[in-house]
Amino acid sequence: xxxxxxxxxxxxxxxxxxxxxxxxxxxxxxxxxxxxxxxxxxxxxxxxxxxxxxxxxxxxxxxxxxxxxxxxxxxxxxxxxxxxxxxxxxxxxxxxxxxxxxxxxxxxxxxxxxxxxxxxxxxxxxxxxxxxxxxxxxxxxxxxxxxxxxxxxxxxxxxxxxxxxxxxxxxxxxxxxxxxxxxxxxxxxxxxxxxxxxxxxxxxxxxxxxxxxxxxxxxxxxxxxxxx
DNA sequence: CGGATTTGACCAGCGC
DNA sequence: GCGCTGGTCAAATCCG
Numbered sequence: 001x002x003x004x005x006x007x008x009x010x011x012x013x014x015x016x017x018x019x020x021x022x023x024x025x026x027x028x029x030x031x032x033x034x035x036x037x038x039x040x041x042x043x044x045x046x047x048x049x050x051x052x053x054x055x056x057x058x059x060x061x062x063x064x065x066x067x068x069x070x071x072x073x074x075x076x077x078x079x080x081x082x083x084x085x086x087x088x089x090x091x092x093x094x095x096x097x098x099x100x101x102x103x104x105x106x107x108x109x110x111x112x113x114x115x116x117x118x119x120x121x122x123x124x125x126x127x128x129x130x131x132x133x134x135x136x137x138x139x140x141x142x143x144x145x146x147x148x149x150x151x152x153x154x155x156x157x158x159x160x161x162x163x164x165x166x167x168x169x170x171x172x173x174x175x176x177x178x179x180x181x182x183x184x185x186x187x188x189x190x191x192x193x194x195x196x197x198x199x200x201x202x203x204x205x206x207x208x209x210x211x212x213x214x215x216x217x218x219x220x221x222x223x224x225x226x227x228x
Numbered sequence: 229c230g231g232a233t234t235t236g237a238c239c240a241g242c243g244c
Numbered sequence: 245g246c247g248c249t250g251g252t253c254a255a256a257t258c259c260g
Contacts, residue, residue, distance in 0.1 A: 158231090158232065158233085159232075159233055159234080160233090160251095160252070160253080160254095161234090161235085161251070161252060161253080162233090162234070162235075163249095163250065163251070163252095165249080165250070166248090166249065166250090172250085172251095174251070174252075178232095185251095187251090
């Protein structure tokens with residue numbers, strides 16, 4: 001386990017919160033650790049963007065996480081700590097409608113529905129929709145408590161920008177996956193109200209595996225079988 | 229010397 | 245149309 005990973009503290013799972021940027025927001029640490037488990041299970045944050053093509057299974061993912069990684073007793077302990085199964089359900093709220101809309105679009109395109117085949121939508125409106133869609137890919141956000149800004153998620157990132165955003169004290173950093181043809185991006189910023197909290201936002205979907213091997217590979221690979 | 233980071237400039241979306 | 249803001253580009257700089 002890397003020092004970066006060790007710096008992370010859990011914040012609870014799938015606790016949806018209001019975010020100004022209208023995105024799916026999870027308090028979901030990249031490296032999930034639960035005391036009732038004898039080991040930690042590294043969950044790559046990019047698991048979440050990968051769900052964009054299979055949005056209805058987000059709740060299933062949470063359930064899979066628990067069901068696949070622990071004994072019956074341990075599952076009960078986790079569920080109890082999480083406040084019951086309702087916390088594992090990702091609801092569609094007003095705060096993430098746009099992101100969900102993109103997910104829906106993704107699902108629609110998966111079923112081979114072509115935009116211009118849709119009846120009742122004017123070409124102008126379609127153009128506007130496409131213009132917005134070009135900018136807004138499904139995004140997924142994680143909140144972790146960490147001393148370091150860049151969390152070790154197994155992928156290699158190159159920083160391409162930094163910006164001070166309005167009403168925040170801390171700059172937002174922009175990263176791009178270094179892999180060729182992989183257009184995944186992530187943004188990293190610290191929470192204004194609590195600088196100890198790091199907000200990591202992923203956008204896009206990796207077309208490759210992580211760039212380096214993770215430790216405790218057995219549990220890792222077992223879990224990955226469910227997630228990738 | 230090559231790759232990564234920094235940082236000011238530029239661009240595009242959005243609200244008024 | 246204009247100004248504000250977030251996101252990206254790319255030249256300069258840093259660093260191993």
